[in-house]
Amino acid sequence: MLGDHEPLTISPVLSNIQKTLAAPISCEGEGVHNGKSVRLTINPAPANYGILFERTDITDKNKIIPALWNGVKVTPLCTQILNSDGIEVRTIEHLMAALFASGVDNAHITIGSAEVPIMDGSALPFLHLIASVGIKDCLINNMGAPREFIKILKPVEAKHGDAYARLVPCATPRFSVTVAYPQHNVGEQSSSFDFEDGHFIHDVASARTFGFKTDLEYLHAKGLALGGNFSNAILINEQGKIMNPGGYRSPNELARHKLLDAVGDVALAGGIILGHMESSRSGHTLNNALLRALFADPSAYVKVERSESVSFMAKAEQTTLSA
Numbered sequence: 001m002l003g004d005h006e007p008l009t010i011s012p013v014l015s016n017i018q019k020t021l022a023a024p025i026s027c028e029g030e031g032v033h034n035g036k037s038v039r040l041t042i043n044p045a046p047a048n049y050g051i052l053f054e055r056t057d058i059t060d061k062n063k064i065i066p067a068l069w070n071g072v073k074v075t076p077l078c079t080q081i082l083n084s085d086g087i088e089v090r091t092i093e094h095l096m097a098a099l100f101a102s103g104v105d106n107a108h109i110t111i112g113s114a115e116v117p118i119m120d121g122s123a124l125p126f127l128h129l130i131a132s133v134g135i136k137d138c139l140i141n142n143m144g145a146p147r148e149f150i151k152i153l154k155p156v157e158a159k160h161g162d163a164y165a166r167l168v169p170c171a172t173p174r175f176s177v178t179v180a181y182p183q184h185n186v187g188e189q190s191s192s193f194d195f196e197d198g199h200f201i202h203d204v205a206s207a208r209t210f211g212f213k214t215d216l217e218y219l220h221a222k223g224l225a226l227g228g229n230f231s232n233a234i235l236i237n238e239q240g241k242i243m244n245p246g247g248y249r250s251p252n253e254l255a256r257h258k259l260l261d262a263v264g265d266v267a268l269a270g271g272i273i274l275g276h277m278e279s280s281r282s283g284h285t286l287n288n289a290l291l292r293a294l295f296a297d298p299s300a301y302v303k304v305e306r307s308e309s310v311s312f313m314a315k316a317e318q319t320t321l322s323a
């Protein structure tokens with residue numbers, strides 16, 4: 001099914017100039033948790049704007065929600081951000097990963113309800129949307145606006161039981177993820193990605209979200225996963241086997257999806273992290289705890305306007321997807 005897509009070109013995160021979309025893009029779909037159909041539009045925004053969500057269905061409160069780490073409400077199943085009036089938007093992580101991987105620093109996103117559409121459960125539909133209009137430099141006084149990088153100076157870690165997420169110094173944004181679900185008969189899987197090497201579209205973005213059949217009744221009782229189905233999520237049975245008719249898109253799709261989630265969660269840092277994020281059995285809660293630990297320790301990072309990476313060429317990734 002992936003082979004039907006047009007070739008995609010995305011720009012890398014390793015440019016010194018801030019970017020935004022060349023034109024607005026829109027999509028419609030259902031929230032995987034609330035099951036509600038919603039329209040989402042991503043609009044270009046100027047330099048230093050950041051990424052902001054606007055809830056168009058809210059009229060009596062502050063409806064702007066900045067996509068930043070310090071607005072994250074702890075949620076195990078998705079990443080949810082709140083503003084000071086308690087207005088929320090959730091399941092932002094796949095969209096945030098797509099924006100990050102495309103190099104988009106600034107965007108104004110309007111949405112008609114509290115949950116980003118799940119699309120096919122991966123970041124691929126968002127990347128196709130972004131690629132359909134392209135991205136452009138953000139200018140200040142006709143000059144490219146410099147981008148801010150967050151350079152990791154020493155290891156920082158967040159732990160919970162045998163799960164951990166840590167950031168260690170690295171010249172480029174790099175991610176390594178290990179997952180294991182012995183309680184669901186799913187063995188260990190790993191996935192790694194370095195943004196200098198490219199292939200994000202093929203290696204990471206296409207990996208879909210997943211859940212376990214044994215959890216479904218509990219989730220539904222809590223009003224979660226109401227929009228989940230085989231077209232937008234992987235479902236795994238009691239024997240640890242995939243139930244979707246088409247099977248996996250890659251043998252380690254679960255680890256790749258967790259890596260995608262990690263990219264989306266770290267994209268809330270407010271700048272591009274030059275560091276290696278390593279995690280094992282982590283999730284949205286621990287990923288956010290890692291950013292909180294980082295920003296609580298001013299000796300662990302420095303903000304710089306230019307990467308010192310040796311090869312700092314903007315390397316376009318062009319991939320013709322094949323199944």
Ligand SMILES: [Zn+2]
Binds near residue numbers: 093094209260261
């Ligand atoms: Zn996810």
